[in-house]
Amino acid sequence: MVEVLRKPIVVNGKLSSAAITRNRQTQTSKYYYPFQLLEEKNGYYLIRMVDDTFGWVRKEDAKPIKTADYWKGVKYFLRGKTISAKLPSSGKIKKILQSQKSIPYIWGGNTEKGMDCSAFTQGIMLMVLGILLPRNSKDQKKCGIAVKKNAFCPLDTLFFVHKKSGKSHTGIWFENEVWHFCLDNLGLTHESLENLKKRYRFTGSRRLFHSPTDKKKC
Numbered sequence: 001m002v003e004v005l006r007k008p009i010v011v012n013g014k015l016s017s018a019a020i021t022r023n024r025q026t027q028t029s030k031y032y033y034p035f036q037l038l039e040e041k042n043g044y045y046l047i048r049m050v051d052d053t054f055g056w057v058r059k060e061d062a063k064p065i066k067t068a069d070y071w072k073g074v075k076y077f078l079r080g081k082t083i084s085a086k087l088p089s090s091g092k093i094k095k096i097l098q099s100q101k102s103i104p105y106i107w108g109g110n111t112e113k114g115m116d117c118s119a120f121t122q123g124i125m126l127m128v129l130g131i132l133l134p135r136n137s138k139d140q141k142k143c144g145i146a147v148k149k150n151a152f153c154p155l156d157t158l159f160f161v162h163k164k165s166g167k168s169h170t171g172i173w174f175e176n177e178v179w180h181f182c183l184d185n186l187g188l189t190h191e192s193l194e195n196l197k198k199r200y201r202f203t204g205s206r207r208l209f210h211s212p213t214d215k216k217k218c
Contacts, residue, residue, distance in 0.1 A: 001027055004024070004056065005057070006055060010042050032050075034067070044059060050070070051133070081145070085131065087128075093128055094174070097174065100187075107183070115181060121171065122134070131208075137159060141157075141170075144206040154173065154174050157171070158204075162201075176192075177193075178192070184199060
């Protein structure tokens with residue numbers, strides 16, 4: 001697992017976990033897509049990731065490779081449009097969702113050792129549909145098309161703001177509940193929208209795909 005930071009941090013000795021948490025942009029690993037090396041500074045590389053996230057990694061954590069074909073075949077969600085995609089069975093979707101239960105919540109996390117709300121949403125869409133969302137919830141909210149309140153379909157993305165902290169939050173609609181990764185519950189939880197609204201202010205929902213054969217609304 002490799003930490004991707006907001007800025008190159010120069011310290012004498014080992015970088016503290018508190019400093020990493022404060023400056024974490026996201027995370028990556030050798031099993032994820034390769035990234036572009038853009039700049040070198042103070043023992044760090046500035047990188048661009050497949051989901052258009054920019055951040056800094058320590059030089060010793062990066063292994064340069066000779067390829068310009070970084071992200072061949074990657075499919076991205078579109079802004080203002082839905083993508084034609086076949087939805088798997090409800091049983092398969094639920095199994096994928098529940099497979100994330102053992103993962104703890106970590107701010108900025110994006111690996112099996114910990115993740116946050118937008119990493120969860122990004123990962124589920126990639127696993128279920130094979131299509132990549134942006135990393136940040138504010139950018140995810142620009143993908144797909146707007147959905148009216150109480151007209152949600154499975155795998156619509158819902159967006160919120162925490163009433164106390166003011167932090168942005170996101171989750172996925174499935175089986176008439178919101179499935180999301182939150183610090184309140186230290187990881188994955190699912191609950192009714194009304195219950196979630198006790199802690200979060202609802203700010204909108206997006207639909208990312210449509211069935212190529214089903215003419216129904218969902």
